[in-house]
Amino acid sequence: VSKAQLFITCLGDQFCTSTLQNMTHLLEALGVELSFPSEQTCCGQPLFNNGFEDKTRPVALNFLRAFSSSDAPIIGPSGSCVSMVKHHYPSLFKTGTSEYELAVDIASRTFEFTEFLVHQLKVTDVGAVYPHKVTYHASCHYLREMGLKTEAKALLAAVKGLEFISSSEEETCCGFGGAFAVTFPEVSRSMMENKVKNIVSSGADTVVTCEPGCLMNVAGGLHKAGSSIRAMHIIDILASREDSV
Amino acid sequence: MSHDLPSYIGFEEYSKHVPASIPSAVQQATSRFVGGRAARVAELPEWEQLRQMGSDIRQHTIQNLDIYLTQLEAGIQAAGGHVHWAPTAEEARQIVLQIAAENHVKTVVKSKSMATEEIGLNHALEGAGIEALETDLGEYIIQLAGTGPSHIIVPAVHLKKEEIAALFSENLNINAPADPVELARLAREILREKFLNAGMGISGGNFLVAETGTLVMVTNEGNGRMCTTLPDLHVAVVGIDKVVPDWESLTVFLKLLARSATGQKLSTYTQFITGPRRSEGEFGPREFHLVLLDNGRSRILKDPVGREVLKCIRCGACANVCPVYKNVGGFAYGSFISGPIGAILSPQILGTQAARELPYASTLCGACAEVCPVKIPIPTILLHLRRRVAQGDEFSAPSLPAPIRATAVLTSIALAWNWVYRLGARLLPVINPLFEHHGWLSGLPYPLSRWTKVRPLPPFASRFRRWWTARTH
Numbered sequence: 240v241s242k243a244q245l246f247i248t249c250l251g252d253q254f255c256t257s258t259l260q261n262m263t264h265l266l267e268a269l270g271v272e273l274s275f276p277s278e279q280t281c282c283g284q285p286l287f288n289n290g291f292e293d294k295t296r297p298v299a300l301n302f303l304r305a306f307s308s309s310d311a312p313i314i315g316p317s318g319s320c321v322s323m324v325k326h327h328y329p330s331l332f333k334t335g336t337s338e339y340e341l342a343v344d345i346a347s348r349t350f351e352f353t354e355f356l357v358h359q360l361k362v363t364d365v366g367a368v369y370p371h372k373v374t375y376h377a378s379c380h381y382l383r384e385m386g387l388k389t390e391a392k393a394l395l396a397a398v399k400g401l402e403f404i405s406s407s408e409e410e411t412c413c414g415f416g417g418a419f420a421v422t423f424p425e426v427s428r429s430m431m432e433n434k435v436k437n438i439v440s441s442g443a444d445t446v447v448t449c450e451p452g453c454l455m456n457v458a459g460g461l462h463k464a465g466s467s468i469r470a471m472h473i474i475d476i477l478a479s480r481e482d483s484v
Numbered sequence: 485m486s487h488d489l490p491s492y493i494g495f496e497e498y499s500k501h502v503p504a505s506i507p508s509a510v511q512q513a514t515s516r517f518v519g520g521r522a523a524r525v526a527e528l529p530e531w532e533q534l535r536q537m538g539s540d541i542r543q544h545t546i547q548n549l550d551i552y553l554t555q556l557e558a559g560i561q562a563a564g565g566h567v568h569w570a571p572t573a574e575e576a577r578q579i580v581l582q583i584a585a586e587n588h589v590k591t592v593v594k595s596k597s598m599a600t601e602e603i604g605l606n607h608a609l610e611g612a613g614i615e616a617l618e619t620d621l622g623e624y625i626i627q628l629a630g631t632g633p634s635h636i637i638v639p640a641v642h643l644k645k646e647e648i649a650a651l652f653s654e655n656l657n658i659n660a661p662a663d664p665v666e667l668a669r670l671a672r673e674i675l676r677e678k679f680l681n682a683g684m685g686i687s688g689g690n691f692l693v694a695e696t697g698t699l700v701m702v703t704n705e706g707n708g709r710m711c712t713t714l715p716d717l718h719v720a721v722v723g724i725d726k727v728v729p730d731w732e733s734l735t736v737f738l739k740l741l742a743r744s745a746t747g748q749k750l751s752t753y754t755q756f757i758t759g760p761r762r763s764e765g766e767f768g769p770r771e772f773h774l775v776l777l778d779n780g781r782s783r784i785l786k787d788p789v790g791r792e793v794l795k796c797i798r799c800g801a802c803a804n805v806c807p808v809y810k811n812v813g814g815f816a817y818g819s820f821i822s823g824p825i826g827a828i829l830s831p832q833i834l835g836t837q838a839a840r841e842l843p844y845a846s847t848l849c850g851a852c853a854e855v856c857p858v859k860i861p862i863p864t865i866l867l868h869l870r871r872r873v874a875q876g877d878e879f880s881a882p883s884l885p886a887p888i889r890a891t892a893v894l895t896s897i898a899l900a901w902n903w904v905y906r907l908g909a910r911l912l913p914v915i916n917p918l919f920e921h922h923g924w925l926s927g928l929p930y931p932l933s934r935w936t937k938v939r940p941l942p943p944f945a946s947r948f949r950r951w952w953t954a955r956t957h
Contacts, residue, residue, distance in 0.1 A: 247948055249899075252909060256947040263952075275952050280898075280905040288848060288867065290874030290884075291892045297900035305902070379849035412807045416847025421934035423845065426499045428938040429507065429811035430847075459939030462924055 241360075242272045244306055246315035246324075246349070249281035250451040255316070258451070261478035262316055262352060269360055278305040284323040289418050292331065299331050303341050312359065313349040316474055317450055318381025321351040326384060351381065352474060353390040353449055363397045369479040370400030374443035376434065376457060377410045378450035391449050391473055398476060406441035408433070415456040427456075435460040438468060445469045447476055489573075489834060493818030495841040506642045506813035510634075513641045514804040520747015521801060521855070528743075538740050539859035541733045542795035546785060552694040552727045553776065559697020563759025565772040570721075573603035573779045580605060580686070580719055581612050583773055587717055589614060589683035593675075595701070595708040596620035597688025598798055599721045599777050601633055601820040602833075605686070616686075619675050619707035621668055628655045634814030634822060636800035637745050642813045675707065685711035685769065689722035690797070691737060692774075693756075695730040699774065701755040702741055709753060718760070718769040723777050725794040737797055740857035745799040780833040787879060789868040793828050795858045802852035802862060808845055817842060824852035828865040836873045840883045843869035912944035 243266060247259050266273055283298030302324065306313050315321045325346045332339035356362050373395060381387050395403055414420065414430025421427075434457060438446045446461075446468055448454055458470035525531050545552055557567045570576035576599075584592070592614055594600065606627070609616040618627040622639040626632065628651045633639030640648065645662045652660035652667060660670060687708060691700040699720050701708050712718045728734050742748040761768035785791050803809045803823025814822030819830040819839070827846060831839040843866045852862045874889070876882035882889070898904045919925040924940035927933070935941055 249905075252946050252948060253912065253944055254942045256945055256951070259948040260951060277906075277949060277952075278902045280900075280902050283899060286892060286896060286899070288870070289844070289892065290867070290870030290872070291896070292871050293875055294892050294896035297896055301900045301902055379847065379851075383850035383854060410851070412847045412849035412851070414807070414847065416849070419844070419847045420938070421931060423496055423499050423808075424934045424938050425502075426808055426811055426845075429502075430807050431939065433807075433811070455942060456939065459924065459941065462922075463939045 241270065242274070242309070242311035243355070244309055244311050244313045245273055245275045246279065246306070246313045246320070247275070248315055248317045248320045248451060250455065251316055254455060255451050255472065258316060258472045258474050261474050262314075265365060265474065265478055266314070269356075269362060269365070271360075274309060274311065276305040276308065282320045282323040284320060284327075285417055287323065287327060287331075296331050299328055299342070300338065303328070303338070303345055306345055307341060310348070312355065313345065314352055314355045315349070316352045316472060317452070318351045318378055318385045318387060319450055319452060321349055321354075322380045322384040324349045351385055351387060351449070353394055354385065354387055357390045357393060363393045365394070365397070365477050367397070367401075367477045367479050368399040368481045369445075369476050371445045372402045372404050372443040373445045373447055373476070374404045374406040374438055374441040375409060376406075376413060376438070376446055376448040376453055378448050378453045379412050381449050382410060387449075391447070394473065394477060395447065398479075401476070404441050404443045406437045406443070406446075408437050411437075413453045413456050413460075415452045417452065420456065431456055431460045432464075435464050435466070439464070439466055443468065445471055445476075447471050447473050449473050489838070490818050491838055493830065493834075493839045493841060495812075495816050495818065495845045498816045498818070499812050502812050502816065505644060505647070506634075506815075507811050509642050509644045510813050511810050513638060514810055517745070517747055517800075517804045521744055521804070522747075524743040524747050524749060528739075534736060534739055535857055535859055537736050538797075538857055539795065541728065541736060542797075542858045543792070545727060545729060545733075546725060546791060546794045549724060549727065549785070552729055553724060555694040556692050556697055556727055559693075559695065560759060560772075560774055561697070563697050563772075564762070565697065565759040565774060568773060568775045569778070570775050571778045573777070576603045576721060576775050576777050576779070577605060577608040579775050580721065581608060583717065583719055584609070584612070584614055584684055587683060587771075589717065591678065591682045592616045592684045592686055593619050593679055593682040593711045593715065594623070595685070595687040595703065595711040596623050596639070597686070597721060598633075598636060598821065599688045599723050600686060602723075602779065603721065603777065605721065617675070617678050617682075619679070619711060620703075620705060621671055621707075624671050624675070625651060628652070631815070632820055635803060636798050636821065636823070636825070638800070642815070679707075679710045679714050682715045684717040684719060685713075685715040687712050687718065687720045689720050689726055689774075690741065691734055692722060692727045693731055693734055694727050696758055699755075699757040700734065701753070701757070702738070702751045703755070704746070704748075704752045706753060709755060712755065712757060713768050716770045717773070718757070718771070719773045719775060720757075721775045721777055723779070724781050725796075741797055741799055744797075744801040744855065744857040783879075784832045787832075790828070790832050790865055790879075792860050793825070793832060793865060795860050796825055796829070797858055798825075799857055801855045801857065805851040805855050806846075807849065807851070808847065816845070824862045824866075825860070828860075828862055828869060831869050831872075836869065836880045837883045840873045843867075843873060906949070909944075909946040909949075913946065916943045916945075
């Protein structure tokens with residue numbers, strides 16, 4: 240039995256309870272024994288990405304302490320938050336300090352959910368059934384910082400009944416960008432509307448992404464446009480079974 | 485014109501009122517370039533190696549600029565040219581004006597140059613009573629329109645052919661049709677006469693080859709050749725960062741530049757200019773002057789993270805793929821250079837007091853870094869400059885307003901003291917009933933109003949923690 244620690248992310252915590260429950264069920268079904276360090280809050284990316292490196296440090300330390308009581312891998316449903324821990328945490332601390340050593344250790348065992356499935360557990364078929372036309376939004380940090388280009392599609396390809404439809408500008412940002420969405424709402428709007436237009440014209444009835452942030456943005460955009468297209472986290476597709484669709 | 489340095493660049497203010505015609509014109513043009521680039525890149529299996537070589541050579545060169553610039557100067561002087569060092573934009577303008585005055589120049593023809601846009605040269609020339617005419621078609625158009633460029637290589641990318649025809653009709657007292665070929669013919673007719681009568685040609689330069697003192701110009705319209713050969717004087721204004729060590733390294737950049745910029749294997753014209761004509765019988769100008777522009781570059785070089793911006797070869801590929809640029813256009817960046825590269829260059833040239841919004845004008849999506857032919861880590865530099873703006877560093881004091889910095893302090897406390905965060909997460913759902921319509925929150929108060937003015941927010945529903953506790957007990 241392998242072990243893992245759940246990193247639920249702050250957006251997941253606030254807005255995606257059922258996705259987190261599904262993540263729990265999926266990993267447990269694959270024989271992973273889970274723990275949930277309840278002291279976790281946010282990875283600190285909103286501060287870090289807005290230039291407040293010094294204000295990020297205490298937030299990162301809270302994260303590092305929360306996950307350091309176990310040496311099990313850490314799994315999160317967000318490429319962006321995982322990338323923050325994996326790629327930016329070590330840069331927050333002076334090399335040689337105990338905080339730096341801890342950050343490097345935690346970074347080396349933090350994984351994005353689909354990455355963990357495909358590369359650690361070597362699983363692409365989780366027995367999901369989802370008989371729908373599905374298109375995909377490649378989230379920026381998931382795609383470019385984590386370098387996850389094929390993993391989500393490999394998992395989707397193994398879902399029974401799922402018909403994959405590509406949409407144009409699949410790899411173009413949806414306009415979320417964290418604080419960007421509230422700093423430049425008009426620009427965020429144009430980018431989101433462009434993304435929604437491409438999703439709608441793909442002809443799919445579901446759009447899937449691996450990022451709670453993009454999901455909030457795109458789902459809200461689809462709702463506002465009066466579209467009936469469902470925006471789903473890939474975890475919720477992978478958790479779909481015959482009786483639930 | 486970009487003659488006065490902007491005291492503050494209000495990206496957000498501009499972004500609220502982007503003329504609807506701009507994104508559609510920009511997207512139409514840039515998607516053509518993106519497609520062309522992708523096709524050319526796919527043809528070259530060694531593309532990634534070329535990018536790495538380009539990046540390494542540029543990094544090496546900017547870190548050894550003193551050596552290569554000295555070598556360049558010697559080469560140009562040996563070829564009979566003159567080299568002028570311009571520490572600031574003002575000094576660069578004065579140098580050009582003085583050369584013009586000494587030679588009684590009344591009319592100048594210009595080929596496209598980002599360096600002269602940077603120093604606002606046209607305005608200075610006009611101020612001195614010298615007619616300066618842009619001869620690149622795009623530059624000619626924006627000169628008629630009275631604006632600066634909105635793209636590095638396609639200055640008039642924000643205009644549609646109908647708008648250009650209207651500009652021609654209005655400014656030239658003709659009835660110009662909205663037909664690109666005919667518009668180009670009209671411009672050519674007017675420009676031809678100017679080329680023959682101009683006392684001075686002014687150009688920029690894409691590269692400077694240190695080993696031979698050679699100015700390299702990569703162009704497509706042929707006007708560059710006319711500007712640099714027909715008038716008796718040729719003045720090139722070029723940033724000190726444009727030097728490359730030798731011809732062997734130049735070949736790397738010639739392979740990278742046109743492919744990245746326009747999706748061409750090679751541009752129509754690639755000119756190599758080493759000094760003026762050697763004898764009366766030769767074609768070419770009597771005098772060749774190179775104005776080497778610093779304008780903050782030496783200062784940027786002192787910053788090991790920020791200086792990678794000086795690797796730029798001005799291809800514009802970063803703008804062509806940037807979803808922000810494509811939705812706001814180049815004027816939003818408020819300076820001579822726009823797009824992602826502008827967002828990291830302007831704050832370093834103008835300072836983060838004037839350009840503090842620009843490093844934030846990105847979602848950090850990373851599309852720019854993916855295509856940059858010299859691998860400038862644009863998102864990393866954006867983050868670096870955001871830190872300069874938010875916290876200050878050895879180059880600049882913080883420039884974010886106090887309320888934003890106070891918000892960051894409070895956010896840090898709420899996220900680092902996990903009981904505060906968890907209490908907040910439990911309390912937030914209380915506001916749901918006040919704002920919920922059809923399962924979504926809308927009309928939320930500031931600052932969340934800035935989210936809900938664009939799209940609704942899902943209801944706050946932090947239930948996972950309780951669910952987890954319940955199932956494990």
